[in-house]
Amino acid sequence: MIIVQKFGGTSLATAEQREMIVKKIAAQIAQNPQTKFLVVVSAMGRKGAPYATDTLLGLIDKKKTSKDKQDILLSCGEKISAAILGSNFDGYGIKCKIVTGWNMGIYTDNNFTDAKIKKIDTTKIENYFKEYSVVIATGFQGITEEGEITTLGRGGSDITAVALGIALNAKDIEIYTDVEGIMTADPRVVPEAKIINEITYQEVFNLAHDGAKVIHPRAVEIAMQHDVNLWIKSLVSQNIGTLITHHDHSSKDKWEHSRIITGIANIDGLTHFKINTNNYEPQKDYDLLDKLATKGISLDLISISPYTKAFVVNGNETETVIQTLKGAEVDFEYTENCTKITVVGVAMKGKPGVMAKILQPLVELNVPIIQTADSHINISILVESKYAIDCIKALHNHLI
Numbered sequence: 001m002i003i004v005q006k007f008g009g010t011s012l013a014t015a016e017q018r019e020m021i022v023k024k025i026a027a028q029i030a031q032n033p034q035t036k037f038l039v040v041v042s043a044m045g046r047k048g049a050p051y052a053t054d055t056l057l058g059l060i061d062k063k064k065t066s067k068d069k070q071d072i073l074l075s076c077g078e079k080i081s082a083a084i085l086g087s088n089f090d091g092y093g094i095k096c097k098i099v100t101g102w103n104m105g106i107y108t109d110n111n112f113t114d115a116k117i118k119k120i121d122t123t124k125i126e127n128y129f130k131e132y133s134v135v136i137a138t139g140f141q142g143i144t145e146e147g148e149i150t151t152l153g154r155g156g157s158d159i160t161a162v163a164l165g166i167a168l169n170a171k172d173i174e175i176y177t178d179v180e181g182i183m184t185a186d187p188r189v190v191p192e193a194k195i196i197n198e199i200t201y202q203e204v205f206n207l208a209h210d211g212a213k214v215i216h217p218r219a220v221e222i223a224m225q226h227d228v229n230l231w232i233k234s235l236v237s238q239n240i241g242t243l244i245t246h247h248d249h250s251s252k253d254k255w256e257h258s259r260i261i262t263g264i265a266n267i268d269g270l271t272h273f274k275i276n277t278n279n280y281e282p283q284k285d286y287d288l289l290d291k292l293a294t295k296g297i298s299l300d301l302i303s304i305s306p307y308t309k310a311f312v313v314n315g316n317e318t319e320t321v322i323q324t325l326k327g328a329e330v331d332f333e334y335t336e337n338c339t340k341i342t343v344v345g346v347a348m349k350g351k352p353g354v355m356a357k358i359l360q361p362l363v364e365l366n367v368p369i370i371q372t373a374d375s376h377i378n379i380s381i382l383v384e385s386k387y388a389i390d391c392i393k394a395l396h397n398h399l400i
Contacts, residue, residue, distance in 0.1 A: 001032070002129070002170040006040040006139065006161035009052060010178040011235045012081050013045040020235055022088045029094065029133050036129045038168065039096075040139045040161040041085060043077025051080045053140075067112035071141075071151045074113070075101055078138035078157070086136055096134035099125060101141030101149050106163065108142040108150045115142060115150035117159070120167040137164060155216035162219040166226045173223070174231040174241075175215055181232050181242035182207070182214050185264040189389055190396045196263060198243045203262050203344050206378045210342035211265040220244065260354065261345040261399040266392060268385055269315040270300075270338040272370050276331045280306040288328050295320055301340065301373045301382060310371055312340065312382060335370060339388035342380040343395060349376045361394035 005025070011017055025037050047054035056073050082098045089096040099105075105122055108115035128135050139157025142150050152159050158175060165173035182204060183193040201224035208217040214232055223230050223244065233241035277284075285304060292299065297320060299311040313321055318336060325332045348354045355372075358379055362369060367390070370382040383391055 001034060002036045002038060002165075002168050003028075004038045004040065004161050004165035004168070004170045004173045005176060006157055006174070007042065007176045007235070008157070008178070009042045009045050009049075009081075011176050012041060012085065013049065017235060018085055018088050021085065022092050022094070024235070025089075025134060026092055026094055033133075035133075037134045038125065038161075038164060038170070039085070039134060039136045040157055040164070041078055041081040041136060042139050042157040044081050044084070051077045053077050068148060071112045071149050074151045075138070075141045075149050078140055082136045082138050089134055089136075094134055095132045096136055097128045097132045098136045098138070099128070100138045101143050101151075104137050104142075104164070105167075106142035106160065108144060108152070110144045110146070110148065110150065112148075112150055114153040115144075117142060117152070117163055118145075120163060122164070122167045125164070125168065153218075155219070158216035158219035159222065162223050162228070162230070166222065166228055170228075172231060173228060174233055175219075176233050176235045177214060178234065179214065179232075180234040180237045180239040182212070182244075182263065184262070184400045185392060185396045186212070186266065189266070189392050190264075193396065194400070195239060196242050197240070198245065199262060200346050201244060201246060202377055203346055204244050206342065206344045206375075207263050207265045210340065210344070210378070210380065211267040212263070215244075259345070260347045260351060261343055262347075263344050264392060264395055264400070265342045265344065266388060267340045267342075268388065270312045270340055270382070271315050271318040271321070272301075272312050272335045272338050272382060273310065273321060273325070274333050275309040275325065276333075277307050277309070284328075285309060288325075288330065291324055291328065292321065295324060297321060297324075301371055301380065303371065303373070312338065312371075335384065337385045338370060338382055339385045339391075340380055340382050341388065341391055341395065342378050343399065344378045346377050348379070355379060357399065358395065361398040362391055365390055365394055367391055 043051055043053045045052045086096055086098050105120055107119045108117055125135055139160040140151050181195040185193040187193040205217055205220045227246055230244040231241050297317050301312040303310040367383055367387045373380045
């Protein structure tokens, strides 16, 4: 039996935490000596810590450094984590082996700094498990067919853990973070936020995509495609954590009335653009959107009607969009410092009155709503960021 456990940078940041990891796994091995553990590690700490990913990036000028060289640098943080954690296992007399992007068997395309996995060969890891109880894998990295090191993009260690767990047919894949599980809202914004014991892939994918930074959306997507159970846990808590599964809890009678909304996520630092036209000219709409795409601008909350077009971009892309719209000679207006608040729940599908329930607390706060969007399991609302915290708190109190 194989269990995959992935530990993020904050879980590896101190000697005390690394010792907790080793003790935790040692206790599990003592309980069941036949169990094998694949331990996936991120770079230690966050920006400012000596070996954190952002700290390493700060050593170079990204604009002047080719992406293949960036990946060689970025892959160093996880190797340092793996070596140090491996020494902790040695100190406890637990035999372990380390695999890195060079030899763990994850083969990717050559899209450096954001590579996609093409195939996985677990032969080396499986052979190591014949001799070792623990194999430590450096997260976030792989190798091209030509033998060049690549990284899987921000949060890529989650992808490593899920992909290897699936390839090894692991019993469980556990992601350890600095929170006790997936919460109904960001606890820094809503102190009353609760742990969600069980959540569907669709829900967590939507929450992750719309601002909840607990797990990488691509990792969730891969897990969903292969129908494996994912756990989100905390190293320092005895709480069981959150189980991510295909199971639709809304089908149970007990959920039918008590849990229409599962959680709330938010993304800050957005800019809203509104374009006004006097004539309906779809070719011009296409040309404008194509220009923005060519410049690498990702649009969200897109709304197109005959005489009005609206969309949202990340704040750091505001000036590029302004210049593009001016060049297209269109009449536009924009609002900076916006926040997208997204309410997620599989049980809202087909439920009358959900939008009214969401709007009620915002109307009571007299908050101007800039734009909304919805799918069958989420509703997003755009407001100015100065109102965001009050809106999130009010929505959480009213809906959850």
